[in-house]
Amino acid sequence: MSDWESVIGLEIHAQLATRSKIFSGASTAFGAEPNTQACAVDLGMPGVLPVLNREAVNMAIRFGVAIDAEIDHHSVFARKNYFYPDLPKGYQISQYELPIVGKGHVFISPSEGEHLEIGITRAHLEEDAGKSIHDLFPEQTGIDLNRAGTPLLEIVSEPDMRSAKQAVAYARKIHSLVRYLEICDGNMQEGSFRCDANVSVRRKGEQKLGTRAELKNINSFRFLERAINFEIERQINLNEDGASVVQETRLYDAERDETRSMRSKEEANDYRYFPDPDLLPVVITDADIARIRDALPELPEQKKQRYINDLGLSDYNAELLTANRETAAYFEDALGDAPDQCAQLANWILGDLAGALNRAGLEITAAPITPTMLAQLMQRISDNTISGKIAKEVFEAMWQGEGAADDIIEARGLKQITDSGAIEALIDAVIAANPGQVEQFRAGKEKVLGFFVGQVMKQSQGKANPGQVNQVLRDKLKP
Ligand code: ADP
Ligand code: MG
Numbered sequence: 305m306s307d308w309e310s311v312i313g314l315e316i317h318a319q320l321a322t323r324s325k326i327f328s329g330a331s332t333a334f335g336a337e338p339n340t341q342a343c344a345v346d347l348g349m350p351g352v353l354p355v356l357n358r359e360a361v362n363m364a365i366r367f368g369v370a371i372d373a374e375i376d377h378h379s380v381f382a383r384k385n386y387f388y389p390d391l392p393k394g395y396q397i398s399q400y401e402l403p404i405v406g407k408g409h410v411f412i413s414p415s416e417g418e419h420l421e422i423g424i425t426r427a428h429l430e431e432d433a434g435k436s437i438h439d440l441f442p443e444q445t446g447i448d449l450n451r452a453g454t455p456l457l458e459i460v461s462e463p464d465m466r467s468a469k470q471a472v473a474y475a476r477k478i479h480s481l482v483r484y485l486e487i488c489d490g491n492m493q494e495g496s497f498r499c500d501a502n503v504s505v506r507r508k509g510e511q512k513l514g515t516r517a518e519l520k521n522i523n524s525f526r527f528l529e530r531a532i533n534f535e536i537e538r539q540i541n542l543n544e545d546g547a548s549v550v551q552e553t554r555l556y557d558a559e560r561d562e563t564r565s566m567r568s569k570e571e572a573n574d575y576r577y578f579p580d581p582d583l584l585p586v587v588i589t590d591a592d593i594a595r596i597r598d599a600l601p602e603l604p605e606q607k608k609q610r611y612i613n614d615l616g617l618s619d620y621n622a623e624l625l626t627a628n629r630e631t632a633a634y635f636e637d638a639l640g641d642a643p644d645q646c647a648q649l650a651n652w653i654l655g656d657l658a659g660a661l662n663r664a665g666l667e668i669t670a671a672p673i674t675p676t677m678l679a680q681l682m683q684r685i686s687d688n689t690i691s692g693k694i695a696k697e698v699f700e701a702m703w704q705g706e707g708a709a710d711d712i713i714e715a716r717g718l719k720q721i722t723d724s725g726a727i728e729a730l731i732d733a734v735i736a737a738n739p740g741q742v743e744q745f746r747a748g749k750e751k752v753l754g755f756f757v758g759q760v761m762k763q764s765q766g767k768a769n770p771g772q773v774n775q776v777l778r779d780k781l782k783p
Contacts, residue, residue, distance in 0.1 A: 308505045308543070310536045311513055312471045313463035316478055317456050318488040319432065319496040320363045326431050326455035327354030327397065327583075334494050342434070342449035348393030353582050356381075360455040361586060362596060363487040364404045364429050367457060369597045370485055371424055373408025377590075381429075381583045384575045389447055390434035398458075400577045403428030404586065410481065411605060414473040416620045422474050423462035430456050457487070463502065463513060468532035472525050475499050476627065480604050484629050492523050499528055503535045505543065514539070515549045519563055521556050531556035535563050607632055615639075621650045630668045634675050641679035648682045656699055673702045681709040694718050694766055721768045724776070727760075730768060731776055734759045746783040753777060 325332055328345035344352045368375045382400040405427035412420050432454040437446035459478060465471045479497055482488035490497045499522050504514035519535055522528045534556075539549050554563040602610075604626045611622035626632050631653065638649050657678065661668060681702070685695050690713060701712045713719055721727060734756060735742055745752040753774075760773050 307507055308536075308540045309508045309510075310466060310468075310532075310539075311463045311504045311506065311516075312465040312468070312532060313502045313516075314459075314461045314465070314471060314475060315500040315502070315518075316459040316461075316475065317432075317498045317500075318459065318478075318482050318490075320360050320455040320457055320487055321489055322357055322359045322363070322455055324357060325453035326357050326360045326429065328453055330453065332454050334491075334496075336450055338437075338446070338448040338450060340450065342392075342452050346392070346449060346453035354397065354580075356583060356586065357455060360429055361404065361588070362592075363455075363485075364427065364457055365588065365593060365596050366485050366487055366600065367427055367459070367482065368405035368408065369593065369600060370481055370603055371405075371408035371410055371427075373424065373427070374406035375588060375593050376402055376404055376406060377588050378402065379404045379428075379586045379588070381580045381586075382577045383580050384430075384577055386573045386575060388433070388436075389445065390436045390449070390452070392434070392449060392452065396431060396433060397580055397583070398430035398577075399428035402585075404588070410474070410477050412470065412473040412477050413619075413623050414467075414470045420464075420470065422464045422470075422477075425460045425462050427457055427459045430458055432456050457482075463504075468529045468536070471501060471532055472529045475528055476525060477604075480626075480628050484601060484604055486601075492525075495523070498523070501528060501532050501535075503532055503539070504549070505536060505539045515551050517549065517551070517563070518553045519556050520553060520566065523558075527556060527558050530558075530561055531563055534561060538563065604632075615646050617646065617650055621654060624654050625650060634668050634671070637675035638679040638682075641676050642682050645679065645682035645686060648685065649678065652678060652682065652699075656696070660699075660703055672705060673699070677702055677708055684709050684713065688720060688722060688769060689713060690718055690720050691766065691770060694720070697766075718767060721764055722772060724772065727764075727768055727772055727776055728780075730760050730763050731756075731773070731780055734763060735780060742781065745781050753781070756781070 322332060324330060325346060328343050330343040330346055331341050333341070345354055365375055379399060380402040381397050383395040384398045385395040387394060403426045407426070408424040409421050410424065412422055414420070432451050434447055434449035434452040437448060440446045461474065465474055479490050482497070483490045488496060501519040501522065502516045503519060504516035506512065506514040517535060517539070519531050522531050535554070542549055550568055552568040553566045555566045556563050607626040608622045611617045611625060612619060617625070625635050635649060635653055639646060642649065657671065657673065661671060681695055681698055684690050685692055690698060698709050698712050698718065701716070702709060706712050738759070741752050741755055756777050757770065757773055760768055760777065761770065
């Protein structure tokens with residue numbers, strides 16, 4: 305297996321979050337009754353003309369600027385001809401030779417300390433097709449044309465990825481970026497963000513690319529990783545058996561966790577692209593680009609650098625906190641309430657909070673613990689009201705809806721015991737009850753100190769200040 309290297313390039317379709325369609329005024333809202341949101345233009349009725357949605361162009365430019373790409377000042381829409389029931393015009397309006405967004409790049413870190421630049425070949429505007437519905441009527445296929453004409457940005461990567469993990473990190477990066485830019489809602493279940501993966505393998509050291517298969521029908525990052533891994537293994541096995549990979553489109557079947565041939569290259573369409581005579585070329589000026597660039601929000605990469613440089617966070621934590629807008633916003637909100645608890649906040653958000661959200665299947669925006677509540681908890685640790693260990697209990701109680709940290713600490717009597725008289729009394733009792741261990745300690749067995757700390761903490765129900773306990777114990781145990 306290790307003689308082989310895998311090569312992956314992704315084509316991502318992001319539905320742009322415009323209110324109306326790319327060439328008509330029909331609504332793009334998801335979930336309406338079938339065929340209530342396709343107008344004469346979307347249906348390709350004779351005598352109607354498409355009119356380009358300016359906002360879709362602006363969104364494509366936003367993306368282009370964010371990936372440092374060349375923006376073409378002159379770009380052209382082309383007709384891509386094929387026949388399918390959910391494509392009423394018999395062609396899809398897309399871009400071919402002159403896309404709006406040219407070569408650009410993003411950076412990914414698939415694992416701690418690993419940084420890679422991934423090239424983006426192009427990103428172009430096109431219209432989505434309708435939907436064929438195969439599971440509603442027995443023996444028949446339903447057609448819902450509501451989606452026809454929804455603007456898509458197709459983002460094509462270079463074949464720069466070498467593992468499923470890298471491909472997922474790249475897809476997540478693009479997902480995060482389009483959401484930061486507010487050009488796509490990123491909903492993979494509803495199909496607003498779709499990934500097709502092109503996968504090939506070659507012998508290590510080989511320069512030439514192997515024959516690729518294109519994987520479709522992948523609707524989560526988890527499935528993306530699985531589909532690619534399955535496909536890599538399938539292709540390596542074929543090669544090792546002396547057979548060859550055929551260029552084809554394969555569907556991922558999540559239930560069986562495998563890919564299946566859908567159509568081979570021989571059956572592939574000849575799209576007969578030509579410039580759409582109904583649409584004028586798109587002209588984009590330097591002023592348009594400058595205006596859009598000036599209005600960009602802080603992007604994940606910039607945010608990450610700021611977290612590292614100004615807040616002193618580790619590269620890895622900064623990457624995780626900025627991976628999506630909502631997490632970064634949560635962190636920044638909490639930091640506003642507890643400005644000197646930066647490192648603690650990062651650890652709790654990425655550790656306890658992320659774990660709890662994961663177990664409950666919740667997004668951070670639905671977390672029962674608000675940023676303000678978490679900030680208060682951090683402050684109670686830092687001002688020694690409670691220990692880190694008790695903080696876990698308070699966190700759990702906040703999660704269960706018992707109120708804010710201070711209320712819980714009060715109600716449950718969790719305040720740390722810092723009164724030295726009280727701590728001394730506890731220690732005296734423990735020492736008196738364990739003469740054997742005292743002797744062992746005095747005979748040089750340092751480890752026994754841990755036993756005493758444990759006993760005192762237990763007697764105090766975890767509320768004694770551990771630092772103080774250690775200090776006083778050492779003093780009292782001295783021979
Ligand atoms: P098409 O238009 O037929 O889909 P492209 O040449 O535009 O083909 O490539 C589509 C995607 O496939 C791109 O993301 C590209 O990086 C990737 N790709 C092309 N050749 C290979 C290969 N041999 N192995 C893996 N990925 C590839
Ligand atoms: Mg393709």
